Amino acid sequence: MRIGNYALKLEKRVTLSGWGAALISILAILFALLLFSLLFILADINPLAAYQAIFSYAFANPFGLPLAINRFIFLLLCTSAFIIPFKAGLWNIGMSGQLFAGALSAFAVVVAFGGKKFANPYLSPGLLIPLMLLAAALGGALFGAIAGFLKGRFNVNEIVVTMMLNFITFWLVSFMIKEGGPFMKSGGEGDGFELPSSIFGPLIKGIPFTIFIALGFAGLLYFMFAKTNIGYQIKAYGLSPAAARYAGIRTFMIPLLVFVMGGALAGLAGYHYFAAVPGLYKIPTNYGYFGDLAFYGIICGLISQGNPIAAIPVALLFGGLSVGGRFVQGQLHMSFGVDYALLGVLMITLVAFQFFYRFKIGWVKAGKESLDVGIPG
Amino acid sequence: MWVFLVRSFDASTIFTIAALGELIGQRSGVLNVGIEGVMLFGATLGFITAQTTGSYLLGFLVGIAVGGLLGLMHGFFSITLGVDQVVSGMGIWILGFGLTAYIGNPFTGPLGMGRIPSVLGLAPFFFLGIVLVVITWFVLTKTSLGLQIRSVGENPSVAEVSGINVSRTRYLCVIVAGMLMGLAGAIYSLDYNPVWNYNFLQGWGFIALALVFFSMWNPLTLLAGSVLFGTLWQFSLNPQLVLPGFLSRYIWRTLPFAITLGALLLMSTRWFRTRWGAAKPEALGQPYEKG
Numbered sequence A: 001m002r003i004g005n006y007a008l009k010l011e012k013r014v015t016l017s018g019w020g021a022a023l024i025s026i027l028a029i030l031f032a033l034l035l036f037s038l039l040f041i042l043a044d045i046n047p048l049a050a051y052q053a054i055f056s057y058a059f060a061n062p063f064g065l066p067l068a069i070n071r072f073i074f075l076l077l078c079t080s081a082f083i084i085p086f087k088a089g090l091w092n093i094g095m096s097g098q099l100f101a102g103a104l105s106a107f108a109v110v111v112a113f114g115g116k117k118f119a120n121p122y123l124s125p126g127l128l129i130p131l132m133l134l135a136a137a138l139g140g141a142l143f144g145a146i147a148g149f150l151k152g153r154f155n156v157n158e159i160v161v162t163m164m165l166n167f168i169t170f171w172l173v174s175f176m177i178k179e180g181g182p183f184m185k186s187g188g189e190g191d192g193f194e195l196p197s198s199i200f201g202p203l204i205k206g207i208p209f210t211i212f213i214a215l216g217f218a219g220l221l222y223f224m225f226a227k228t229n230i231g232y233q234i235k236a237y238g239l240s241p242a243a244a245r246y247a248g249i250r251t252f253m254i255p256l257l258v259f260v261m262g263g264a265l266a267g268l269a270g271y272h273y274f275a276a277v278p279g280l281y282k283i284p285t286n287y288g289y290f291g292d293l294a295f296y297g298i299i300c301g302l303i304s305q306g307n308p309i310a311a312i313p314v315a316l317l318f319g320g321l322s323v324g325g326r327f328v329q330g331q332l333h334m335s336f337g338v339d340y341a342l343l344g345v346l347m348i349t350l351v352a353f354q355f356f357y358r359f360k361i362g363w364v365k366a367g368k369e370s371l372d373v374g375i376p377g
Numbered sequence B: 001m002w003v004f005l006v007r008s009f010d011a012s013t014i015f016t017i018a019a020l021g022e023l024i025g026q027r028s029g030v031l032n033v034g035i036e037g038v039m040l041f042g043a044t045l046g047f048i049t050a051q052t053t054g055s056y057l058l059g060f061l062v063g064i065a066v067g068g069l070l071g072l073m074h075g076f077f078s079i080t081l082g083v084d085q086v087v088s089g090m091g092i093w094i095l096g097f098g099l100t101a102y103i104g105n106p107f108t109g110p111l112g113m114g115r116i117p118s119v120l121g122l123a124p125f126f127f128l129g130i131v132l133v134v135i136t137w138f139v140l141t142k143t144s145l146g147l148q149i150r151s152v153g154e155n156p157s158v159a160e161v162s163g164i165n166v167s168r169t170r171y172l173c174v175i176v177a178g179m180l181m182g183l184a185g186a187i188y189s190l191d192y193n194p195v196w197n198y199n200f201l202q203g204w205g206f207i208a209l210a211l212v213f214f215s216m217w218n219p220l221t222l223l224a225g226s227v228l229f230g231t232l233w234q235f236s237l238n239p240q241l242v243l244p245g246f247l248s249r250y251i252w253r254t255l256p257f258a259i260t261l262g263a264l265l266l267m268s269t270r271w272f273r274t275r276w277g278a279a280k281p282e283a284l285g286q287p288y289e290k291g
Helices: A018-042 A047-060 A064-087 A095-112 A125-154 A158-177 A210-227 A229-239 A241-246 A253-276 A288-293 A296-303 A311-331 A338-358 B002-027 B035-053 B056-080 B085-107 B124-142 B144-154 B156-161 B166-192 B204-214 B219-237 B249-253 B255-267 B270-279
Strands: A006-012 A359-365
Touching: A018 A047, A018 A296, A018 A338, A047 A064, A047 A311, A064 A095, A064 A125, A064 A210, A064 A229, A064 A253, A064 A288, A064 A296, A064 A311, A095 A125, A095 A158, A095 A253, A095 A288, A125 A158, A125 A253, A125 B255, A158 A288, A158 B204, A158 B249, A158 B255, A210 A229, A210 A253, A210 A311, A229 A241, A229 A253, A253 A288, A296 A311, A296 A338, A296 B085, A311 A338, A338 A359, A338 B056, A338 B085, B002 B035, B002 B124, B002 B144, B002 B166, B002 B204, B002 B219, B035 B056, B035 B085, B035 B166, B035 B204, B056 B085, B056 B166, B124 B144, B124 B166, B124 B219, B144 B156, B144 B166, B156 B166, B166 B204, B204 B219, B204 B255, B219 B249, B219 B255, B249 B255, B255 B270
Parallel strands: none
Antiparallel strands: A006 A359
16 A cells, blocks of 8 residues: 555564554454444444443442452453363363353362252361362363363364363253252252352452452463463464474374363362352352353453563453343343353454554555565565 | 145254255365354344344345355455454354344244245245255356366365465355355244244354265265254154153253264274265365465
């Protein structure tokens, strides 16, 4: 494209600084919100008023803020679960299945120690809660391991595998909590049983303790990728599995390892929402919604470019946006699914912006012969 | 039993047409993991159009058109912008999943139109599906256009040198692919199960994606695989027809997905790969940049 003496030129980026990537990510989010305003305008709503309502509910409202924080913890765990395999060039879109597996395992521990039948389980809460956490992590890790093993050993496409596992666990949860399933609430209408109050996840100033788990793992992952040998191996595998093999990295172990770690974190996300968030403490009949929310983890992971620390503010923002979106939908009488629509618009904008992570556009003074415009090879 | 078979064929048709689209795209070297998103869009907008205008024809046309547009979008991202094809496909899937949940919600409920007349008890789309498979097979293996498509999918630089426009061929394929996926979605929401509900597909698109891998990129094998999975899917919805009272219906719903996993595993073993591995389009998933 030429305007006067200047031509638009695309250049492939050789390196992209952290701040450069952050700038592109922020622009992508702003562009998505701008695009999303169309939906408000189509519904005859002033977008500015809508966004103000979303943000003030999510971050400055005594009812909204705790919801946004709970959502943030969940999203951060899901994002970490996505990021670890992503660093190895693999796609974990199975967070929803892994978190259901984690939740089922945690509730299985409760059933095993009598927590379904009696208000006071056989084991003291100080032991039972850590056991539930462990079970949730193991359950998620097991489902992650299936995808990782198949990828590492047989090179089976991990996207299809994790998606199949999502559907399998979705129906397994239905089996467990509905129509006389083992976790059904007696006399309940499709809900799972409620935890006895003694083993509710502890709250610290009203915030579930799982926030420390989520933040702690984000920090650990950052350290792992920046400083440790295993982090280096994962990144090397992500750049080129073949080259990693020549460098002596065991190419079977890496996919398995990243999916086990990712699955474990997604399992903890399942524990968080179903056993530590005030007002829930059960696997509810609309559990599928929480599985859908896990897909925000993909977006957070992509926007933060696989950086576990950068994922923290992104997860906070999207936690707030999704909670606030649900709120304005009721407040402004919009159709159901504002938070879903936002998910879609954010995702597709981000895809388009992937281009800017790879290329930069600059204006160059066009000489007579520099008519070469387009993507250089 | 006859009813069950007929429903199975109807289900197979949807798998066939959606997977056929994906197969055409993949033969040209473009992977689209967002089939489910395209199908959701075709199904939802087709449903809304048919319900508001009262015309099935318009519903199908809108379904096909929106599918084509999404195919074009995938092409723009992955061919022109050179974005990772998996990222673009995931984007289309999540866009479809998120946006149709919002757009379609006011239309939740049955379509409320007379059923589309059947031919010999089967939906007319069953025959359409077979015709499309045969046409695709013929075009891909017997015509120069097919040769063009395959060469672009195998080795785009060589194709470019021999005078084929790689980008144009790939665009053609992804748009046709999108149209077929949109059509498959519209068949689902207008004929197979004419009730709109949030995220109603529950995995059809992803099974269609797996079917393309199973088919070894051969349309005729794809048809056989689709019939198998259509029957399996229908069985998982109504296990009581065959095995009354055995296991919870929720357990049966996991069956098609579990079998897909098993089949994927089998296909990926060395025994299989040494015999069939050459079938995969060599350049699948790689963006092509003109040298």
